Amino acid sequence: MRIRLVSAVAASLILAACAGAPARNAKNVPVPAADENEIGQLYARLDEAVKRYEGSAELADAGERERAAREGNAALDDLRAAALRCQQLPGCEKERFLSAFDGLLRRDAPIAAATGDPEKPAAEDADPEAAGEGSPVVSDLPEAARSITLLKGRPLAEIIAVNEPVKAGLEEWLTQYRPNLIQAYVNYQYMRQLMWPEYQKAGLPEALLFGFIAKESGGKVHAVSRSGASGPLQFMYATGLRFGLTTSNGFDQRFDPTLSARANAAYLNEQLRVFNNDLELVLAAYNGGEGRMGRLAGGGRARFWDASVYGALSPETREYVPMVLAAAWLFMHPERYNLEFPKIDTRLGNVTLPRTMSLAELSICFGQEGGSRDGWFRALRNLNPAYDHQAALPPGTRLTVPVVLEAAFPRACAQGPWQTLAAELHAASMPQVAIARTASTRSSSGGARGRYTVRKGDTLAAIARKHRCAEVREIASINRLRAPSYAIKPGQTLQIPSCGK
Known part of the structure; x- marks a missing residue:
């Protein structure tokens, strides 16, 4: 016997995204011409997704529960993506998507059959507070943005288990790191319209983006860690390259808010597929390396909190994951913790x-x-x-x-x-006594320079510290490295000023 559809959460995402677009003032905003070709492609995607979902129901009837769940979820994901795009296109009939999802809600659900929870209440009967809808921060967002408090069809509030480590993280944010949290929020608000659309297009929760920013950089775009991770979302050089963050005209794109958010979203969606949508494992992979997490968790078969996984992690990663989750939770529910984020005019x-x-x-x-x-x-x-x-x-x-x-x-x-x-x-400038002395000693030795090959994790500041007679700007000038990032990469050979004897 089929089990009725209980994943109305996924459906509500489409409904909110389509119905929640703010009305435009027709007198002041010209309406762009409809792109009939793209709209036609969206309608075709709609039809194909519905057929695929119906096929997954037949698989569930045949007892292929896991395959049914995979097919059904994939169909819903594509339908949601097409509906979000329809919302953005003038002339696209959003009612078609509403009607399609209404029809799916009335069918039997392969997703529910795979999860085996027929008694779970429908989404419309659930407590809206549990999905983050009661947050004054989230309630300020447009309806379509507010609906993306979901991660792969589940409310983020369901995914974040407020266990003992996360509670400890909440205490840290609400005590000694409260000023850091507030400042991270302020910094993020001014960059929000540069970063949030990239998460929105990827179907990821904004609260999670804020959790990353609060923990990684505090919203400081030019942050660089001791290991060489850079930018608001702290990409290592090689990982950044993998997700399209290069150096353009001397500018390290890891420092670009929009591009770094796009790369971060792509990374998360890739790793969510690898780790079976286990958010904690994905966060641990972001901090400690996906290869190590893959070996420890068996590609997602074990959970982050399992003793065999948690106990084998570095202290940094064990602390990192609950701190990101705690910051995301506070973004959604500040009122529960006597926390008030400042109201800011974020228009640019x-x-x-x-x-x-x-x-x-x-x-x-x-x-x-x-x-x-x-x-x-x-x-x-x-x-x-x-x-x-x-x-x-x-x-x-x-x-x-x-x-x-x-x-x-x-x-x-x-x-x-x-x-x-x-x-x-x-x-005004400070006297450059040390630089002047170094320059004179080098001139007596003919301006000798040494060479240094950049290693993984190196930064220009760290290289300067290794060579006591060299300063960051001096090395940058000799090697024609452009501010502010002074981008370097492993294997690159730098000329380093040498001290005279």
Whole structure:
């Protein structure tokens, strides 16, 4: 006997995504022409997904429960992706997708047959708080974005087990790391529209993206770890290359918020397939390496919390996974923990420099404009990652800024006393005693230079520390490495200034 469909969670994702698009003002926003070719392809995908789902029901009747579950889930995933795309296209009939999912909801479910839980209540009877819908943070999001609190058809709140390690992580975030959590939230909010769409397109929960950012970098785009992991989501060089993060015109794309979020989402979806949608194992793989986790967990047959897996991990990975989960949980449920995230106007604007200026100067002349307690240095750097904050940017350079600064720019930074002060402070410099002494000793030895071959995990700062007579900017200048990333790669040979004797 067939078991009725209980995975209405997956269906509600489609319904919310299609029905929740905010209405546009027809008077102010021109309606683009419909792309009939792409719309036709979406309708064809809809028909094919429905047929595939119906075929999975027949497999369930024949007793092939696991195959039925795989086919049914794949059909639902494709239908959801097509519906999300339909939502974005003018002229696409969203009602077709609503009707298709309504029909599937009334059929018997191979997914439920595979999970063997006929008594589970339907999604519409479930507690909405459990799915993260009660969060004041999540409730501020558009309906389509709010629906992506699901991970592979399940509410993220169901997946995160608030066990003892996660509770310990919650305590850490709510005590000594509370300022870090708040600052990570503020930093993320200004980058949200650059990063969240990449997760949304990949069907991943925003809370998980925030968990990564809070733990990995605190929302600092130019963060670099001692091991060489870089960017807001801390990609190692080789892993970044694997997911399309290269060096373009001297800029390390690991520092780009949009590209790093896209790569992170691709990594997660790849590893979720490898580890049977076990989120904890995927997080552990992100931190400790997918090869090691694959060996320990047997490709997903064992759980992260199993003693044989958990006990074999490094202390760093054992701490990392619950901390990411705890940050994601707090993003969804701050009100449960006496936590209040600040309300921020995250709209972005642009300014065009009328004269040569640096991001450091802009940070000074903007001060605490708009009531920003910590000033604007971090937001300006995060939104313009390709520029060194000390570099003199030529007139005509167009920068992305929070909208409050767009309005304040003519008054605060384009001219006036704060702009003059910022330029004066920026022109000041510390005496370079050590550099001068090193230069003179090298000149007596003919300006000798050594060579160093970059190893995996090296950073330019670490290389400079190994060679006591070399400084980061000096090595960068000799080897023509461009700021701010000073990108290097394993196997690369660098010239290193040598000390005179």
